[in-house]
Amino acid sequence: MVDVGAGDGKLAAWLAAGGHRVIATENKPGPLAEARRRLDPLGVECRLGEGLHPIAPGEVQVAVIAGMGGKTIASILADSTEVVGRLEALVLQPVQQLEELREELDRSGFRVEAEAAVEQGRHRYLALRVLPAYSTGS
Secondary structure (H helix, E strand, C coil): CEEECCCCCHHHHHHHHCCCCCEEEECCHHHHHHHHHHHHHHCCEEEECCCCCCCCCCCCCEEEEEEECHHHHHHHHHCCHHHHCCCCEEEEEECCCHHHHHHHHHHCCCEEEEEEEEEECCEEEEEEEEECCCCCCC
């Protein structure tokens, strides 16, 4: 799995604790250093780079992109079609612009397989399990 924009690394740490091999990415050295402090002891690899650029096609099966706007998420997907095309699934959790993301996913042939409400403090977001156009699900 890849946790794109891992921030403080809490999600990547949770995924690793669940037995997943996780790569965490960040696009700025400061947040990457913070993530490394939390994740290095857990064996989670951390990489610097924009979106999915640090990931090779076929290297991961699932991408988690959470905590950013829907337009940004759509841009990350559009900018890394070779990586996205080899994924089995994506977990997307926009903090805003949900409808814009849904429209772009639909235009691009993705299928929203499941949705779940996620609460963080007083905020409530929707997480989407998304399948590429070719996938039949698992």
